[in-house]
Amino acid sequence: MANRTIIPFGPQHPVLPEPIHIDLVIEDEQVVEAIPSFGFIHRGLEKLAEKRDFTEFTFIAERICGICSYIHGMGYCQAIEAVMGLQIPERATYLRTMWSELSRIHSHMMWMGLLADAFGFENLFMACWRLREGVLDVIEETSGGRVIFGAAKVGGVRRDVSDEVLSRIPAQLKIVEDQLRDITNVFRDDYSTRQRLCGVGTLSEQDAYDLGAVGPVLRGSGAKLDTRMEGYAAYDKLDVEPIVETAGDCWARTMVRIREVYQSFDLLRQVIPMIPAGPVDMKVTGAPKGEYAARLEQPRGEVIYYVKGNGGKQLDRFRVRTPTFANIPPLLKMLQGCQLADVPVIVLTIDPCISCAER
Amino acid sequence: MKKSPFKMTKVALENLFRRPATVPYPLERKPMYPATRGHIAIDKDKCILCLICDKRCPTGAIKVDRIGKTWAIDRLSCIQCNYCVEVCPKKCLWMENLYATPTQEKLAFVVPIPYTPPTPKPKAAATPPPQRRQPPHQARRPDNAKGSAIRNRD
Numbered sequence: 313m314a315n316r317t318i319i320p321f322g323p324q325h326p327v328l329p330e331p332i333h334i335d336l337v338i339e340d341e342q343v344v345e346a347i348p349s350f351g352f353i354h355r356g357l358e359k360l361a362e363k364r365d366f367t368e369f370t371f372i373a374e375r376i377c378g379i380c381s382y383i384h385g386m387g388y389c390q391a392i393e394a395v396m397g398l399q400i401p402e403r404a405t406y407l408r409t410m411w412s413e414l415s416r417i418h419s420h421m422m423w424m425g426l427l428a429d430a431f432g433f434e435n436l437f438m439a440c441w442r443l444r445e446g447v448l449d450v451i452e453e454t455s456g457g458r459v460i461f462g463a464a465k466v467g468g469v470r471r472d473v474s475d476e477v478l479s480r481i482p483a484q485l486k487i488v489e490d491q492l493r494d495i496t497n498v499f500r501d502d503y504s505t506r507q508r509l510c511g512v513g514t515l516s517e518q519d520a521y522d523l524g525a526v527g528p529v530l531r532g533s534g535a536k537l538d539t540r541m542e543g544y545a546a547y548d549k550l551d552v553e554p555i556v557e558t559a560g561d562c563w564a565r566t567m568v569r570i571r572e573v574y575q576s577f578d579l580l581r582q583v584i585p586m587i588p589a590g591p592v593d594m595k596v597t598g599a600p601k602g603e604y605a606a607r608l609e610q611p612r613g614e615v616i617y618y619v620k621g622n623g624g625k626q627l628d629r630f631r632v633r634t635p636t637f638a639n640i641p642p643l644l645k646m647l648q649g650c651q652l653a654d655v656p657v658i659v660l661t662i663d664p665c666i667s668c669a670e671r
Numbered sequence: 672m673k674k675s676p677f678k679m680t681k682v683a684l685e686n687l688f689r690r691p692a693t694v695p696y697p698l699e700r701k702p703m704y705p706a707t708r709g710h711i712a713i714d715k716d717k718c719i720l721c722l723i724c725d726k727r728c729p730t731g732a733i734k735v736d737r738i739g740k741t742w743a744i745d746r747l748s749c750i751q752c753n754y755c756v757e758v759c760p761k762k763c764l765w766m767e768n769l770y771a772t773p774t775q776e777k778l779a780f781v782v783p784i785p786y787t788p789p790t791p792k793p794k795a796a797a798t799p800p801p802q803r804r805q806p807p808h809q810a811r812r813p814d815n816a817k818g819s820a821i822r823n824r825d
Contacts, residue, residue, distance in 0.1 A: 364729075368727070368729050368754075371729045371750065371752050371754070372729070375750075433679075435679060435682070435683055435686070436679065436682075438686075439682055439686065442692045445692070449704075452704055452706070452707055453704045453706060454706065455706070456704075456706040456707055456708040456751075456753075456766075457708055457751070460750075462708060462751065462752050462753060470753065470757075471706070471753075477706075494681060494682050495682065497678055498678045498679050498682065501675055501678050502675065502676070502678040502679055503675060503676040503678075504676070505678075
């Protein structure tokens with residue numbers, strides 16, 4: 313038997329923009345065990361909810377993550393609205409759906425670039441990020457921010473989008489979509505891309521389910537689960553079908569995300585003509601009393617928002633279970649048996665957002 | 672489709688012969704969208720120093736001084752959430768679509784406000800100052816109901 317050595321991976325590592333530390337126990341070049349450690353960027357956001365007015369906490373909820381910011385804010389608002397029994401205006405639910413899908417596109421395109429960067433394909437990385445700017449422009453034109461939308465609000469959305477702007481969006485996105493085809497073909501068919509992704513970090517469907525994987529990690533292993541099918545916001549009026557790949561390796565997870573981008577373009581084409589006229593928010597009086605757990609599908613997977621109010625302006629308890637947090641146990645399983653050189657790519661394919669996970 | 676080592680070639684060649692995707696910044700500037708949240712601006716003539724923006728600002732970036740009669744904002748702390756604009760009762764705040772200019776000081780943007788806040792009413796036990804102007808509704812008080820007195824205050 314070869315000697316066992318421990319190689320520290322992170323907290324500072326070129327593929328990780330955020331700090332997570334994993335001790336890799338290796339034999340020769342093969343990883344036999346991975347031991348994570350957390351807590352480098354704990355921010356105490358859940359405790360902060362007990363000190364802030366529940367409406368103002370929306371701003372903090374939006375800033376839990378810099379990339380899936382809108383769905384964080386929206387999830388928090390959805391949980392509060394359920395506790396208070398608010399029925400928000402219909403136009404607001406459609407706008408929320410539109411922004412969720414825009415946020416999914418920009419998150420996945422950013423991730424595709426980061427993955428290309430992780431296996432050393434700089435040209436592809438820059439091509440992905442260049443195209444992502446087109447989506448960010450649409451986001452800025454509708455919400456006013458590039459990545460922090462600032463559009464979530466308890467009781468609706470914070471700003472309305474004029475019909476003239478809405479009518480322009482499909483044409484703007486079509487340009488991005490057409491150019492994206494060339495890039496995603498590279499991910500799908502390029503020789504070096506397939507060499508780095510196919511058969512690496514395989515996770516079986518049973519393991520993915522048992523270890524509580526969420527989002528593209530779960531669907532890349534063959535499980536047909538997508539929280540959007542629950543029909544929150546306006547998803548019940550749209551045709552949402554989970555994107556599933558069965559191979560369970562890094563390539564399958566990449567393909568799930570790539571196909572989800574095209575699905576989001578399709579959903580946006582469906583939702584934008586359906587947006588009804590009317591008010592976008594409602595007056596919120598009183599304070600939340602009771603508890604509720606809201607589930608939403610983020611770009612990275614399912615997120616759970618739990619709020620408990622006691623009838624006062626501050627919440628009793630606020631908890632958020634982010635997708636990265638749920639995807640850490642499957643990641644450790646994937647790392648077992650892989651080559652040391654493949655570790656960065658495997659870590660990247662769960663789309664890690666460590667600040668989200670530590671809150 | 673078959674896997675090929677030349678899949679990136681088309682994208683790379685296009686990239687090589689295309690104009691840059693970025694704008695040459697100081698010479699040319701990308702136009703801002705009307706909706707862009709750039710920085711908060713104030714109409715100092717309308718402000719009544721009510722302190723609501725100061726209290727509601729989630730990051731505490733806005734500082735209003737009733738005695739010194741100034742409205743100040745720390746541009747580095749402001750998160751452009753637009754909340755102050757929504758809560759301002761006089762609608763004297765709005766969001767400009769240009770980003771704030773760089774600064775080295777924290778409270779660099781201080782606006783003197785011309786509005787004079789009314790002197791607070793003295794408590795019942797204290798003797799009122801002799802030259803104090805009678806508010807109009809108090810003069811009409813005996814003829815009117817309490818509700819209409821409140822309506823006439825402004």
